Amino acid sequence: MVAHDIDLELPQGVRYALIGPNGAGKTTLINLITGMLRPDSGQIALDAADITSLKPDERVRRGLARTFQINALFPHLSALEAVTLAVLERQGHSKTWWKPLPAYRGDIDEAHAILVSLNLGSVSHRLTRELAYGQQRLLEIALALATRPRVLLLDEPAAGVPKDESAELFAAISGLSQNLTVLFIEHDMDVVFRFASRIIVMVGGRILVQGSPQEIGADPRVREVYLGKRRHG
């Protein structure tokens, strides 16, 4: 999976959907933006700052967070522990080894509030591995939110979630702060057209076209290479 000649700008507050057939390089693009992959050439900037040489954790601390298509959670931490950990990392408290956790009441309350906002408040004491699959998908997002991102990249947030639950999940996503830039990969076109304010179409590692849902819906090239192909199965 490769990506070439990507020229992309994500203005603040916009809800982007990144679509394209399998192997189009969507996840690769997220990996490049978040620093999990290094580009052979080119530049990645957050606000005015060049972050191309920063490691993934440094980019997260600058406000660039992501979630994973396949759950990447902490199985034996409770939901509250996991999100509290992410909050403490953001605050730089995780280096402290001489103070007990309950002393960080504000951070714990913040973690709890994030879980409540994603309807996970009632299961916050449960171990991650005991949560239902859909709740684990929400916890993925909770962990990313705990880093207080300015840009949030969601790699198929509803992967494997039944359709009715996926609408709920995207409702939660669209309820996020309007200052937050969100880019999500999603295959369900109903969801894409309902929740995205802009759509980017990738094919063969390149950005084919980007535009508003109306423009994308009417674009003959998109219909041909992507929507058309889907319709034929």
Add this chain to the structure above:
Amino acid sequence: MANASRYFEKQIRLRPLEIAFWLATLLPFVVAPAYLQLASQIAITALFALSLDLILGYAGIVSLGHAAYFGVGAYTAGLLAKHGWGEPLSSLLVAGALAGILGYLTSHIIVRFRHLALIMLTLGLGLLLYEAANSASWLTGGADGLQGVRIRPLFEMLKFDLYGRTAYAYSLAVLCACFFVSRRIIHSPFGLALRGIRENALRMPAIGAPSRAHLRKVYTIAAIIAGAAGALLAQTTETVSLEVLSFGRSADVLVILILGGAGRLYGGLLGAIVYMVARDQFAGINPQYWYFWIGLLLVAVVMLLPNGILGGLAKFFPPKD
């Protein structure tokens, strides 16, 4: 909202069973005064296992060379005493510090690797140090061991007697102090980050965690504690043999921790008690083949109680919520 931090308060509260355990560690003085030397050895081994638990049980660093830091602590305390610095507490601190420095230096390599590569790497570091000590016989006494170690009385008052009263009291006090420091570490934000690394090292960067810095720090702390354990052994036995750096010691402490239950703080302590007492008993019955019984014990525990003795017990006594 208030109960969000109560959840963490509950976790760190000192349980009655813990208080009972620490009170019980005083029993050998009364019940088994003839076994205080053994009790002292158990306390030292428990401290060493506690140190391994910090990196293995909490941060997920598997090591087959942890004796390197134990041995450096032992030789430091032994050599200091041999050359006239026989005051135990100060040389304990120096031994811990030197082991910690070695731990910090090696941690830069250790944290870059995981799984099998890490096992080979720690094994290699352990062997390296063992042979270095073996060849530097002018310093270490080589295979004959370090002779002429003379330890001054504790606080210039309590002599290290033949019965091991001072030895056990001293080892137990150091174990207890290190245990409660470790307990605090585990229940701190840093400790939570370590558990995060153990649970999913790949996810940690994605929540903005500098995992390698965390790992370097815990590895250094563990090395200091291992060095202190080594120093205790040198001081309480007034000798240092090459065995302190041996592969056997690294392997034994791993066995002890797995036996007791890794990632549970008390696992190493319980493992040390069971292992050392079993070894003492088996060696009495059958001095040549006692590893056979240790082997059997290990197979039985791993098959029946995959999370060690403590993990097995925890299943019968689920934590009250």
